[in-house]
Structures are given as structure tokens and as C-alpha cells.
Amino acid sequence: MILFWHRRDRRTTDNRGLAAAVDADEGPVVPVYIFDPAVTEQMGERKRAFVECTVDALRRRYHELGRELVVRTGPAADVLTDLSDQYDVDRIVSNDCTDAARQAQTDAVEAALEVPLESHVDSVLVDPASLEPSYPTYSQFAADWKTHTKAPPASEPTPDALADITDTESIPTTATDIELPAAGYDAASDRLESFCASGIAHYRETRDDLARAVAEPTQAVSRLSPYLAVGAIGIREVWQRVIDVLETVDGAERRNVEKYADELTWREHNYHLLSYTPTLETENYDDPPNEIAWRTDADDFAAWKRGETGYPLVDAGMRQLEREGYIHNRPRQVVASFLTKHLLIDWRRGAAHFRERLVDHDPAVNAGNWQWIASTGTDSVDVRIFDPVAQLAKYDADATFVREYVPELADPSIPAERIVEWPTLSSERRQHLAPEYPAPIVDRNGAYERAQRVFERALGKRN
Numbered sequence: 001m002i003l004f005w006h007r008r009d010r011r012t013t014d015n016r017g018l019a020a021a022v023d024a025d026e027g028p029v030v031p032v033y034i035f036d037p038a039v040t041e042q043m044g045e046r047k048r049a050f051v052e053c054t055v056d057a058l059r060r061r062y063h064e065l066g067r068e069l070v071v072r073t074g075p076a077a078d079v080l081t082d083l084s085d086q087y088d089v090d091r092i093v094s095n096d097c098t099d100a101a102r103q104a105q106t107d108a109v110e111a112a113l114e115v116p117l118e119s120h121v122d123s124v125l126v127d128p129a130s131l132e133p134s135y136p137t138y139s140q141f142a143a144d145w146k147t148h149t150k151a152p153p154a155s156e157p158t159p160d161a162l163a164d165i166t167d168t169e170s171i172p173t174t175a176t177d178i179e180l181p182a183a184g185y186d187a188a189s190d191r192l193e194s195f196c197a198s199g200i201a202h203y204r205e206t207r208d209d210l211a212r213a214v215a216e217p218t219q220a221v222s223r224l225s226p227y228l229a230v231g232a233i234g235i236r237e238v239w240q241r242v243i244d245v246l247e248t249v250d251g252a253e254r255r256n257v258e259k260y261a262d263e264l265t266w267r268e269h270n271y272h273l274l275s276y277t278p279t280l281e282t283e284n285y286d287d288p289p290n291e292i293a294w295r296t297d298a299d300d301f302a303a304w305k306r307g308e309t310g311y312p313l314v315d316a317g318m319r320q321l322e323r324e325g326y327i328h329n330r331p332r333q334v335v336a337s338f339l340t341k342h343l344l345i346d347w348r349r350g351a352a353h354f355r356e357r358l359v360d361h362d363p364a365v366n367a368g369n370w371q372w373i374a375s376t377g378t379d380s381v382d383v384r385i386f387d388p389v390a391q392l393a394k395y396d397a398d399a400t401f402v403r404e405y406v407p408e409l410a411d412p413s414i415p416a417e418r419i420v421e422w423p424t425l426s427s428e429r430r431q432h433l434a435p436e437y438p439a440p441i442v443d444r445n446g447a448y449e450r451a452q453r454v455f456e457r458a459l460g461k462r463n
């Protein structure tokens, strides 16, 4: 008998490992999900709660098929050893996982099991093993990646391919301080459909429009990240849907849809990086010749986490994170740049905070993006520093996004231009306009120039 171990792939549709287990035609397959503390303890409680809801939806899907998902809590090596005996298992089939916690889990399982563990490439469109180990730039990665054929979505198994068993162990429930998105494959698929029906045709124009992100949060961008992060929907299914739309449009609309496909390519790039660089989550990918003189200022870090830096776009982004467990990509870049450049705080501390608070935390995408922003990753620019004032002027000039998340600045009598210029106003002016909102914790130009100096020294470009 084959036991199929659901890991990050919490769905029955477009699941390559599950489809392979069924196609092997070696008798009915037993599907299992394990809440292993070695992995769940690496998740913030919001993501853990979302994972639990997703597994609950997965179990309900198996029930709709008239079948059961075996659920266990405990070290995967012990659980799989027990289940192998209980069901007289010949082999265990699963899908690829490249993050450090799951790599260690795979090692422990392989050491403990007497039956083979087989793994399939499921989390990406192109197997990293079929690509070069590294590329000088993202563009070169994307150019090569595009030439590779993408597999179509895998079908959902029919009930007769699955074992007819009973199991009643309950799914753990973690309390959370926010309202989570609706969980599971159906919710993910509805979101994909609704975005592909209208949002995607304007994506390039709306993806950085922060007022639009407030007014139409799931049309300006897709908000698929929580579902992709927990594997509620397969990447081949998302890609196929995007290609279907691409075939029906041309001109400006086509460029919009292509931009969305590009973002999925960035995701592939991050997974490729992690698969060849297992230390991506903890060590600089591109170590500069000299050490970066990170600061360890506890007050600055605390103000950043609370969204009280006195930089409106940074604070709005950090408060969106607190309120929703999500940050729009534009402020996500700005808050990360502000932490690593203006405050000179190590990217690992920011990445750990994101891991703690994001529902959509994804080890490869989080680490890859933090390193890109911190200039220790694959950015082709030596030292990139986002100016939080210019970014606000460009992407939220009427301060709609800021007012949504920062109540101290919500009063319509405060002109949007003053909000944009806030860090450059005199303290008297700030006191007069919004006495409750914090003063900037660092000087705009001083912090920018300090970051430039520190990174140029690290790169050996100045003494």
C-alpha cells in the first residue's frame, strides 16, 4: 500500500505527488497530514491558524469524495513509522520541500523509515534541478526559465483510488488575533477566478496604486499569496489560468497579464535560490567583502514593529501587517528598505518579524525578498535605497492608504501633501497638524547618507 504524506501541498487538485501515488496503481492510497511541532513551531500563530483551517478544508474535501484524511500530531518520523506498520505500507510518497525546517524533517524521516520516501516536484512550475544552479541576474534566470515547458495541472484522484478507512483524530486549533481569509481550495479557486475575470487585465496599472488597493483589495492585486504559501492551490493551476487569459487578450491588456506572469516568475526565482542555497533564510546570499555595520538599536526596531517611525508609508505598511497579517507589495518593499537602510537593522530581524506576523509567510519568498532589499541578495543595483517620502508621493499621493491604516492622520483637514512631506516638516508644523502622530525617528537625508556610507564601506568602495 502507498501512504501519501501531504506536507506544504494541502489540496487534492493539482497535486503532483498525490497524482503520482494514484497513477502507480498499487492499490488504494492512504492520505495523511501530520502536525509536526518541529515544523509548526517555526510558524507564527496566524499562519499556523490558517494552516489548520486549510487542513480542515482538505479533510472536508476528502469527506466529499467519501474518503478520509488521516490526521496526526507529533514528530513525522514517529507518526510515519507507526502508520507504515498499521497500514502495511510499501512506500511513502510526498512533495518537495526546500526550507530548512522541512529539510531537517525529511532527514529525520528517512533515517527512521524502513520503507522508501519518494518526493515529487510540486511547489514550482520548473524543477530547479533542470535549471542552472545560479544566474548572474533575475533577468537571465527568467529568460532561461521561460524556455522550459510547464507541466499541466494534475487531476484530482477519484474516490476508488483512495483507501476506504476511518479516522477521527481532531485538527489542532490555534487562537489568532486577526480575521483570517476564507481557507481551502474552493476559496483560493474563487479568488483566482474573480481576479482573472477582471483584475488581471489591469494588473500592471493597478498593482502599485495604493488607493485602489484600499478600494478593491482583491482586484488591484490578486491576494493569492496566503493560498500559495500554504499550498491550498497548485501553481500549475494558477499558471494555466493566467495563460488561458493571455491567449484571449492583446495590446495593453496583454502587457498587464504578462506582468502578472512575471510576478509568478519572481516566485519561481526565490524557490530556485532556496533550493540551491539552503542557508538563504539565515546567511547573506551575496556576502560583501567587508562586514555590514548593522545597528542593534532596540528602540528603533520596536518603533518599526509598532508602525511608529514617523514615516507615514512605513507606518501604514507595518500597521496593515498588524491588522491583516498581510502587506501590499509596495509598502512591503518600503518597510523592509527602511529597516535595513534608514535604520541599518539586520534583514534577518525583519524577516523573523514577518515570519511571526504574516499569514502568507513563505520561507523562500520572504528570505529572497529581504535579501534583495538588503542588497545582500540578487539585486543588480549595488546599493538600492527606497526613499519613503518619494515612494509615498508616487504611489499614494492623496494618502488614501496612509489614512486607512494610520488613524492619527485620517482627519481630512490634514492636507495629503503635508502627510507626504511629514518627515521634512518642522516639529511645530507637525504638532499643529497631528499632535498624536510620532515625529520621525531618523532624519530623512541623514539616514539615507549613513546607509550609503555603510554599504559602500561593506562593498569596499570607500574607507
Ligand SMILES: Cc1cc2nc3c(=O)[nH]c(=O)nc-3n(C[C@H](O)[C@H](O)[C@H](O)COP(=O)(O)OP(=O)(O)OC[C@H]3O[C@@H](n4cnc5c(N)ncnc54)[C@H](O)[C@@H]3O)c2cc1C
Pocket (backbone or CB within 6 Å): 207, 221, 222, 223, 224, 225, 226, 228, 229, 263, 264, 266, 267, 268, 270, 327, 328, 329, 330, 332, 333, 336, 354, 358, 360, 361, 362, 363, 365, 366, 367, 369, 370, 373
Ligand atoms: C521584504 C519582503 C518580504 C516578502 N515576503 C513574502 C512572503 O513571505 N510570502 C509571499 O508570498 N510573498 C512575500 N513577498 C512578496 C510579495 O510582497 C507578495 O507575494 C505579494 O505582495 C502578495 O500579494 P498578492 O498575492 O496580492 O500579489 P500579486 O501582486 O497579486 O502577485 C501574485 C503572486 O506573485 C508572487 N509574487 C508577487 N510579488 C513577488 C515577489 N516580489 N517575489 C516573489 N513572488 C512574488 C506571489 O506568489 C503572489 O501571490 C515579500 C516581499 C518583500 C519585499
